[in-house]
Amino acid sequence: MKIAVIYxxxxxxxxxxxxxxxxxERSLRRGIDAEVVKxxxxxxxxxxxxxxxxxxxxxxxxLAVDLxxxxxxxxxxxxxxxxxxxxxxxxxxxxxxSVEGDDAYEGLSIVDVATTRGAVRSVGELLTQVGxxxxxxxxxxxxxxxxxxxxxxxxxxxxxxxxxxxxxxxxTDQIWATYAHGPVLAMNPWFCDEVIAKVTGxxxxxxxxxxxxxxxxxxxxxxxx
Amino acid sequence: xxxRLSPRGVLALIALRxxxxxxxxxxxxxxxxxxxxVGLAVYPKLLSTLSKDREIILVSATNGKTTTTxxxxxxxxxxxxxNSTGANMPAGHAAALAASKATCAVLETxxxxxxxxxxxxxxxxxxxxxxxxxxxxxxxxxxxxAERWRTALSKTSEDLxxxxxxxxxxxxxxxxxxNEVRWCDIETTWTADAVSCPKCTQxxxxxxxxWSCTCGFRKPHCTTRVAGNEVTIGDRSVEVQxxxxxxxxxxxxxxxxxxxxxxxTDPSNALTSMRSVSGIAGRFTVRSWQGRKLxxxxxxxxxxxxxxxxSLNPGSDDVWIAINARIADGKDPSWLYDVSFERxxxxxxxxxxxxxxxxxxxxxxxxxxxxxxxxxxxxPSPSSTVELIANYTAFSDWMxxxxx
Numbered sequence: 001m002k003i004a005v006i007y008x009x010x011x012x013x014x015x016x017x018x019x020x021x022x023x024x025e026r027s028l029r030r031g032i033d034a035e036v037v038k039x040x041x042x043x044x045x046x047x048x049x050x051x052x053x054x055x056x057x058x059x060x061x062x063l064a065v066d067l068x069x070x071x072x073x074x075x076x077x078x079x080x081x082x083x084x085x086x087x088x089x090x091x092x093x094x095x096x097x098s099v100e101g102d103d104a105y106e107g108l109s110i111v112d113v114a115t116t117r118g119a120v121r122s123v124g125e126l127l128t129q130v131g132x133x134x135x136x137x138x139x140x141x142x143x144x145x146x147x148x149x150x151x152x153x154x155x156x157x158x159x160x161x162x163x164x165x166x167x168x169x170x171x172t173d174q175i176w177a178t179y180a181h182g183p184v185l186a187m188n189p190w191f192c193d194e195v196i197a198k199v200t201g202x203x204x205x206x207x208x209x210x211x212x213x214x215x216x217x218x219x220x221x222x223x224x225x
Numbered sequence: 226x227x228x229r230l231s232p233r234g235v236l237a238l239i240a241l242r243x244x245x246x247x248x249x250x251x252x253x254x255x256x257x258x259x260x261x262x263v264g265l266a267v268y269p270k271l272l273s274t275l276s277k278d279r280e281i282i283l284v285s286a287t288n289g290k291t292t293t294t295x296x297x298x299x300x301x302x303x304x305x306x307x308n309s310t311g312a313n314m315p316a317g318h319a320a321a322l323a324a325s326k327a328t329c330a331v332l333e334t335x336x337x338x339x340x341x342x343x344x345x346x347x348x349x350x351x352x353x354x355x356x357x358x359x360x361x362x363x364x365x366x367x368x369x370x371a372e373r374w375r376t377a378l379s380k381t382s383e384d385l386x387x388x389x390x391x392x393x394x395x396x397x398x399x400x401x402x403x404n405e406v407r408w409c410d411i412e413t414t415w416t417a418d419a420v421s422c423p424k425c426t427q428x429x430x431x432x433x434x435x436w437s438c439t440c441g442f443r444k445p446h447c448t449t450r451v452a453g454n455e456v457t458i459g460d461r462s463v464e465v466q467x468x469x470x471x472x473x474x475x476x477x478x479x480x481x482x483x484x485x486x487x488x489x490t491d492p493s494n495a496l497t498s499m500r501s502v503s504g505i506a507g508r509f510t511v512r513s514w515q516g517r518k519l520x521x522x523x524x525x526x527x528x529x530x531x532x533x534x535x536s537l538n539p540g541s542d543d544v545w546i547a548i549n550a551r552i553a554d555g556k557d558p559s560w561l562y563d564v565s566f567e568r569x570x571x572x573x574x575x576x577x578x579x580x581x582x583x584x585x586x587x588x589x590x591x592x593x594x595x596x597x598x599x600x601x602x603x604x605p606s607p608s609s610t611v612e613l614i615a616n617y618t619a620f621s622d623w624m625x626x627x628x629x
Contacts, residue, residue: 009420015562021590057366063426138557182559210589214582
């Protein structure tokens, strides 16, 4: 599995490297070949099975989307590549988002999702119900995201805000997006494994790590609030 | 100083001193901030009034501001007022100045408060060490702070001198608008917050000690330089022997000495006097805990952590690391993934603090051996001194637990 981290210098504010690390480590420990490449803003987008889009500040987010509009990302997704996006990365995939100085900056329009500026900034721990599982993370954003018809949210918010207080992120056949930033895949081993299984098309053997304990602890702590 | 205060100012000063002694007497605090707050509420101009006719150095940064403040105080060959308890906002400044008759002052200043404090205190020198991500859940993102510093420094008086780290593009961006800048070439390992240019957001290219952007923004020419333990200010070089560890502290000392040189203190004497600084509020000191010797190291954010990990003695000794995520630490420990814990491969880390499982998970993914410590009695008793690295409230927990 080739994992490409897109523009970490622009989209890497909140420990976003943790997601690439968790994906590669959890693959390698099961004997699945995994390679992480960091894509610099001066690089052409390389071929990859999975592209990671992280979080970033307004200026860098705008530059990232400008560069991605000229890149092969849209084409590569059309050809079957997967994307895992958090926070600013989630917004970039949609039709428009709000940054300082522009309330409707044009996104990549890969998914029918639009983001405006929310009344308040959403900062704090986020807990959502994703299918049978719970997802824990931390969010820090000012976006209010609405999904177009036919776009499914990733999960329902149990604690925190996500897109709009009800739902968080979105999911398509090839794309996962969430407001839980940074190391969300490191903290949610089941979710990391689900992404690996989908991208590689393999059934994964169980892998016990200390991340399981961390996950249990965070879910318990957040569920009791 | 009271003779220059208006009646309201005198009242404010009395209120400040009363609250300070009450606060100390009741054991509710060291008493600096509470009194300062009351004083400023009664008389908002109190800080400006207390600053009049003093030579003031302000020190600000994400990392190293407490240490550099202490080094500047030690290097200044006169009586100096300072906020040595780390109360680094206007209330703490007002309290520190009210408590001292010294005409010289060095004030550690919170990054977000710097513009207001420059305006209130009219400093002679502002020392700017670095800017990097820290507590993003409650603080402004770093580029916004650099922008505010720049606006403040573009409006300052002509005789203000900025002493600035030329290896941090965000600091250079903030400082270049000032009338006079002494640029310092000091080791800066953390570059992740200024990978893209603060002026044009394009990529900054770096090579062997230099950096530049295609827009023309580049590292300025430096008059203070550091090579190993040798500090050069202008055309004079001094071999420095500090009592506190880390190459980053040689850089801090060089910047403190540059600030003092601006105010007429001989840098060689200043650097020699800085040797008396052996620990600041417990940082860098060795303390005892249940028969163990602990080397107390504070690291609050990725830049500080990376600098400390780099300064650890090479070898395979165990390291104890304590991580909390309380309000004063920032409640989001995601930053652990921005720290290069991979440097610790080959050692074993004992994971402590409220968020020891977050740390253990990070170390596991970094392939570093670890042990999660749920019970402090299970900690080993090595014969050598243990390196204990802790973030803010975890550090303070271990200060309380241990003894001198």
